[in-house]
Each structure stands twice: as structure tokens, then as C-alpha cells.
Amino acid sequence: MTAKVALVTGATQGLGLALVDGLARRLGPEDTVYLTGRSADRVKQAVADLGHANVRGEVLDVATDAPARLAETLRERHGGVDIVFNNAVMRVGPDDDPREIIDEYAEVNNLGTTRVLRAFAPLLRDGGRLIVVASSFGSLRHLAPSLHKRFDGLTSLDEVDAQVEAWKNAIKDGSARAGAWPGFVNIPSKIAQVAAVRALASQRREQDAERDILLAASCPGMINTPTSGLWWDVSDAPSPDEAALSLLSLALDPIDPAHYGQLVRKGEVLPWK
Template structure:
């Protein structure tokens, strides 16, 4: 008898998180469950109603309130799903906080880092151990998450490190932002660049510990880059949206990865975009000009 699958997506009220829930609910089976999570109970309920009422929905969709900055809440949900279902099959860590050019980066640092990085760390720590054999766990990052986007002075903080060391590096960066010394130390002004690099570094750190067990079982832990997506989070930062995707379109390649019967072992622990691996050491530092990003 086929075992019912459990999928969970964080930051799923809107944007690509919502599109991923829609896609999972349409492509998974009638006995499967997709958990749509977010911080606001009303928005979660509204989003669940939209997906559940869509013509293509096949799976059961349930809403859960989850604040990924609360590591205890994340751990409790992982333990509950493990107890009730024997683990989870698909986990998408997607939560992110809005970052705008109108406010200083230091004003926004604590919330942004807590969601994007603290949330990623909490999800990896708590849901990694309950991921079923052959499961998929991905962190939604971006092409900015490659090490080459940082000043070379900062590379040792994220290259070949443990998850604990990644967390320490993130905290030292956050402290430098508040102290006004971040740029002198080589950190980019825009918070999203080191945040994405740290997300991918966290994935790589966890994957390095699990690789010998996971790869033979067909289990995947990876970061994913959906490409430029036209959402309220990206709108303030990029001038040209002519090549931007809708969330639904951007979700397709990620869904193909999550639901594929077999995953290329080369993807394990890497940053994957459109079916290929983005080299960890690739990329060049970016700078800001008039509130827009320039290569």
C-alpha cells in the first residue's frame, strides 16, 4: 500500500511559497497532505481556502501557523509530524521578510536575518532529522547565494564550515551592521547578499554531514534558485522586470525537483537553478546605485 506523503512549505501565504503549495496540491495524490504555513493565522486560512477551492487541487491542504523565527515552535511542529506521520516527505524553507531601500539596512537587519537565516537554521535543524528516506528538503535562496558575491576576506567564514559556524558568522555580520563597521570589514551594504550566501552555506554544512547516508537513499537536501520573480519583495530592488517570472512560472522547476522520482546526486548540497548547479565559488560582488543593484 502506498504511504501518504506529507509536504510542508513555509512563508506560503503569497508569492512563490503560495505557488509551490498550489503546485504540490495539484501534483501530489488525493491521500497526500500539503501544509501551508505562515505567521498570520487569517492570511494562512485565506490562502488555504484559495488553494483548496482551485479546480486542479487533488491533495488535502491544511493551514498551520508557524513563525520560523521561533526555533521551539519549529521543533515542536517537526516532532508532531514525526509522531503523527512518521516524518515528512517534502520540506520547503521559503520564509523571508520584506527589505526596502527606503529604510536603512541596520533598521531592518534584525527581523530580516531572523527570518531568512534564523528560520533556515531552525528548519534544517528540526526537519532534517524527520525527513523520510527519499524525501526532499530545499531552501529557497537565489543566485546571489554563491560565495563569489562576497569579498574574498569573508570566504573563510562560510566555506567548509559547520552549521554552528555559519550561525556564528551570521551573528558577527549582524553585530557589524549595527556597529557601523560592516562595510569596512568587506560586507555588502545590501543585506540580501550575505543572507543568501549564509543560507546556501547552511545547506552545504548540513548536507556535508548527511551525504553518505542520504545520496544512496535518494534523499535530497539542497538550496534552490527560482530565478527573478515578480513579487513585492523583489520589486524595490531591481529596475528591469522584463525577464521576471510570475510566481507560478518560477515554481515549476522547483516542483519538478521536489517531485521527481530520481534526483541527480550532483544536486545534493548545492544551489540548483533550472535543473543545473550554480558553482559555489561563482559570482562577483555587487554594489548599489540609486537604490538599484548593479553587477
């Protein structure tokens, strides 16, 4: 049997670290779980802190062309991948000015997502899973109806990237504030992430069904982290380890065909609109 290969982006802390830990514990000693992040020092420290022999660190900045380069490395090293969690995220606080942070924010959270999808979807082996960590904000119901057409029915990642660029530019030139866009940048960003999954799924659905591959977005729910605590009272929210459980089930349990191309929270599909 071929050894399995898993990869988690944004994995040096929080949910990403919990996903690596969970995968390492559930997969076998012959398998490899890649813990990735932008900082070589933080990647090295996170791998050491976990202490799993089957965890390997790699530097990966999704805001660059690094996903494509790492994908080619893993193709040469392993021939393919079995599980990919796209979890890399730039976090924002209530005091951040959207106009000042939107370039980096969109580069990591959205264009980074489509880079990962482009790079690693072609590497998925039979039975593989590619899961984008999103949130319940990734439903069109959180967006003004006049904006739904921007993200609904997109059929390519290029189309998604174009809409992200248009939204980003509207924030920078001030027209977003005067229009229907929500002030909380996380909402359009998460919708665009789910739209990217849906667009790629529309291209791959038939072949992925034949090969038992799952492509989905997943909502881990509210998590007790310092960043979430800036926005909400998360004192009673699950820890990253607890929140990771439903995502690990999506990656390791038998596939539910109803989940393909959808936003899934704790095994249930959240409506797109």
C-alpha cells in the same frame, strides 16, 4: 503505500503559495501539503483561496522555536515528512536602514533557515527532499575574497549561525559599512543560507545517498513580485507560478546526485566559488 507529506514555509503568498498549489496538484488526494505562515488569518485565507482538499494550514513562525514543535507534531501525526521547502523570508526595500532591520531579518532568513534544517531533516523519509529557497546571490563570488573564509568549509549549523551573528553585529556597530561587507544585506544572507545547506550536507551525505534523500538550495530566478519591483524592473520576469516549476521538478522528479548539497537553478548547479 504511505501517504506523502509536504510542507512549505512562508506560503501565504507569492512563490510559497505557488509551491503549495503545485504540490497539491501533483500529489495525490491521500497526500497532505502543509501551507504555513506566521499569521493564522492569512494561513486560513490562503488555504481557502486554493481550495485543494489535500492542503492543510498550520501557523509557523520560523523566527521562534516553532519549527521544532511543528516537526514533533508531524512526527506524531504522520511518522515523518517527504518534502520540505524552506521559503520563509523577510523582505527589505531600498529605503530600509540595515541597522534597523538586521535583527529581525537575520532571525527570519538565516536563523530561521537553520531552525527548519535542524527540525525537519531528521524527519525525512526515504526518498525525501529538503530544499532551501535561496538565490544566485548565494555564491561566494558575490562576496569580497577577504570574507570567503567566513562561510567556506563550515561543517555545522552552529558554525553558520555564529558567522551570521558576527555579520549581524558588524552591521549594528557600523563596522560592516567601513569594511568589505556589501551594503545589500541580501547577499551575505543568501550565502549563509547556502552555507547552511552545505554544512548539513557534509554531515549527512553518505546516509542520504543510501536513502535517496536530496538536500539542496534552489534559486528560482527573478520573479515578478511587488517586492522585487522595488529593486529591479521585473515586468518581463516570470510569475510565481512560473518560477515554481523548476523547484517543483527538484522536489518531485528523480534525484540527480550532482545536486546534493548544492545551489541549483533550473536543473543546473551554480558554482559555490
